[in-house]
Each structure stands twice: as structure tokens, then as C-alpha cells.
Amino acid sequence: xxxxxxxxxxxxxxxxxxxxxxxxxxxxxxxxxxxxxxxxxxxxxxxxxxxxxxxxxxxxxxxxxxxxxxxxxxxxxxxxxxxxxxxxxxxxxxxxxxxxxxxxxxxxxxxxxxxxxxxxxxxxxxxxxxxxxxxxxxxxxxxxxxxxxxxxxxxxxxxxxxxxxxxxxxxxxxxxxxxxxxxxxxxxxxxxxxxxxxxxxxxxxxxxxxxxxxxxxxxxxxxxxxxxxxxxxxxxxxxxxxxxxxxxxxxxxxxxxxxxxxxxxxxxxxxxxxxxxxxxxxxxxxxxxxxxxxxxxxxxxxxxxxxxxxxxxxxxxxxxxxxxxxxxxxxxxxxxxxxxxxxxxxxxxxxxxxxxxxxxxx
Ligand SMILES: [Ca+2]
Numbered sequence: 001x002x003x004x005x006x007x008x009x010x011x012x013x014x015x016x017x018x019x020x021x022x023x024x025x026x027x028x029x030x031x032x033x034x035x036x037x038x039x040x041x042x043x044x045x046x047x048x049x050x051x052x053x054x055x056x057x058x059x060x061x062x063x064x065x066x067x068x069x070x071x072x073x074x075x076x077x078x079x080x081x082x083x084x085x086x087x088x089x090x091x092x093x094x095x096x097x098x099x100x101x102x103x104x105x106x107x108x109x110x111x112x113x114x115x116x117x118x119x120x121x122x123x124x125x126x127x128x129x130x131x132x133x134x135x136x137x138x139x140x141x142x143x144x145x146x147x148x149x150x151x152x153x154x155x156x157x158x159x160x161x162x163x164x165x166x167x168x169x170x171x172x173x174x175x176x177x178x179x180x181x182x183x184x185x186x187x188x189x190x191x192x193x194x195x196x197x198x199x200x201x202x203x204x205x206x207x208x209x210x211x212x213x214x215x216x217x218x219x220x221x222x223x224x225x226x227x228x229x230x231x232x233x234x235x236x237x238x239x240x241x242x243x244x245x246x247x248x249x250x251x252x253x254x255x256x257x258x259x260x261x262x263x264x265x266x267x268x269x270x271x272x273x274x275x276x277x278x279x280x281x282x283x284x285x286x287x288x289x290x291x292x293x294x295x296x297x298x299x300x301x302x303x304x305x306x307x308x309x310x311x312x313x314x315x316x317x318x319x320x321x322x323x324x325x326x327x328x329x330x331x332x333x334x335x336x337x338x339x340x341x342x343x344x345x346x347x348x349x350x351x352x353x354x355x356x357x358x359x360x361x362x
């Protein structure tokens with residue numbers, strides 16, 4: 001072998017070793033997961049699904065940089081609180097019919113990640129729950145969310161678990177409270193355990209009613225906590241499928257969402273519905289602002305690129321469509337949910353049209 005070729009071989013060999021070393025280091029570094037879930041959010045409230053009014057630049061960017069599932073559906077519900085089966089499916093990976101009764105199950109109380117790590121497959125469904133799986137994989141697990149309406153025995157297995165019902169305009173009782181918990185967690189992890197991979201379950205209580213938005217954002221959408229007598233011209237237009245009442249008895253006429261939403265009650269006049277849409281958009285915009293803060297913090301600590309980000313909602317909502325307000329119906333606005341995923345290896349700007357069920361989110 002000529003000297004020149006031998007030199008080339010060494011050079012190639014050295015480069016390969018370097019590449020393999022880089023690859024090994026990459027493989028060792030586990031990806032982080034940021035799972036964002038909002039409450040009662042129709043996909044039609046987002047630009048990625050055709051909305052032209054609600055301002056959500058951070059969620060828009062996730063869609064532009066990842067994949068948007070255009071036909072993601074919940075499986076339905078066996079209680080009017082549709083959140084319960086949806087969120088239990090996410091926590092356990094079970095189908096709708098195998099979540100029946102779980103939140104009330106007389107299973108043992110597991111109170112810590114250490115106990116989660118001691119679980120065995122016979123302890124299902126806790127053993128296969130989201131926090132238990134990630135705890136066993138060596139992840140830090142973090143959750144902030146509204147209390148209850150999920151599977152409590154799984155919720156309490158997160159290493160860091162914060163719960164508060166945040167549906168008000170004040171920062172310490174609104175979406176910023178959840179955003180602050182997420183940012184504090186990232187700062188703590190970065191200073192104390194910078195090599196630890198993490199799972200973040202970032203749950204916002206909005207845009208579930210009561211939709212108390214911040215005054216400065218209300219202004220943009222012509223919204224107020226009390227609906228005006230006549231429509232505010234700055235309020236969003238009525239949905240194209242608006243009806244002043246549902247055309248036939250649907251079995252949930254007296255349901256809570258149809259008669260007792262603060263600021264709406266049983267009213268379906270234009271001023272009320274347009275005002276409530278404005279309130280809904282104001283709450284969604286505030287959620288988007290908090291998501292932007294968390295993404296910025298991820299970027300600052302150098303973890304944004306190594307984090308898979310999921311954005312979804314636990315169910316859709318009507319807010320005036322078909323004469324309805326709630327989620328207890330099978331119209332697209334109520335049983336369809338947003339689902340956007342971004343991360344390394346995922347093509348950017350993809351819109352997937354195939355049907356997926358909510359349980360596919362996990
Ligand atoms: Ca919900």
C-alpha cells in the first residue's frame with residue numbers, strides 16, 4: 001500500500017472513530033418530552049386548522065416546524081365530564097372502554113416516584129402509566145395541571161406534581177401560574193441535574209370556562225366578562241354553523257355546559273356568542289404566550305432541539321356552533337382535537353390527513 005493511501009485510510013479511520021464517538025454520545029443523550037395539553041379546545045380555534053382570528057404565534061410555529069394531525073378524535077365519553085376519559089387514556093394508554101371506573105378504582109394509593117419504581121406489571125394500570133414508564137427510564141417527571149379529572153393514581157407518580165384550577169385573569173390564578181411552574185422546573189433541573197432527561201406534562205386549565213381573560217387581550221377581541229346588549233364590532237364573527245338553537249332534542253339539553261357556562265347560560269343570541277368566542281380567544285392567546293415562555297426557556301438552557309414537543313387538547317367545544325355550547329356531542333367541533341408534534345426526525349410543515357384516535361397521542 002502506498003504511503004499516500006495508508007495516510008488516507010488512517011484519516012478515514014480517524015474520522016469514523018470520531019463519528020462513532022459522536023453517535024454514541026448522541027445515543028446516550030435521551031430526548032426530552034414536553035407534552036402540552038389544553039382544556040376544551042376545538043381545533044377550529046387555531047391557525048393550523050384554519051382559524052384566521054385567534055393569535056397563537058407559538059402554537060403556529062410548532063405546526064410549521066412539525067406535523068399537524070388534521071383528523072385527531074377523542075373516543076367519546078361515559079360521563080358528561082369528557083375530560084375524565086380523555087385524560088385517563090393519556091395517562092394509562094388504555095382505550096376508552098378500559099378506562100371505565102379507573103378514577104374511582106379501589107387500587108392502592110401510590111404516593112411517590114420511588115413507589116412507582118417498585119411497581120410490577122401486576123400493578124397495572126399504574127405500572128404502564130405515563131409517569132411510571134418515564135420514571136423507570138430514568139427521567140425526571142414533571143406535571144402541572146388542573147386537579148382531578150384524570151387518573152389520580154398516575155398523576156401522583158410524577159416526581160414534581162403541581163395542581164391548581166387556573167381559569168381567572170390574575171396571573172397567580174391564570175395560565176401564567178402553570179407556565180411559571182414549568183419554567184421553575186426547567187431552571188431547577190438545569191442548575192441541579194443538567195444531564196437528567198425529563199418528561200414535562202404541561203396542562204393548562206383554559207380555555208375551559210369560566211373564560212376569564214386578561215383585560216389587555218380582551219380589548220383585542222372586543223370581549224368582556226359580561227356580554228353586551230349588542231355585539232361589539234371587534235368581537236369575532238359568528239361561526240358559519242351558528243344556530244340560535246339546536247334543531248332537535250339531543251339528550252343533553254339541560255346539561256351543565258349547555259345551561260350554566262358563566263356569561264352565556266342558556267342564551268344563544270349573537271352578542272352573547274360573539275362575546276364568548278372573544279373570551280375564548282383571549283384565553284387561548286394567553287395560553288400561547290405561556291407556551292412561548294416555556295419554549296424560550298428550553299432554548300436558553302440548550303434543550304429545545306433535543307425535546308419532542310406535543311400539543312393537544314382533551315376534547316373540543318361548540319361555543320355557538322349548531323346552537324350548542326359544550327363538548328357532549330359528536331359534531332366535529334366537539335369530538336375533534338388539535339394534535340401537533342415537533343421534534344428531531346419529524347418532517348416540518350407536514351399536515352397528516354389520516355384519522356387518529358386520542359389514545360394514539362401517547
Ligand atoms: Ca376538557
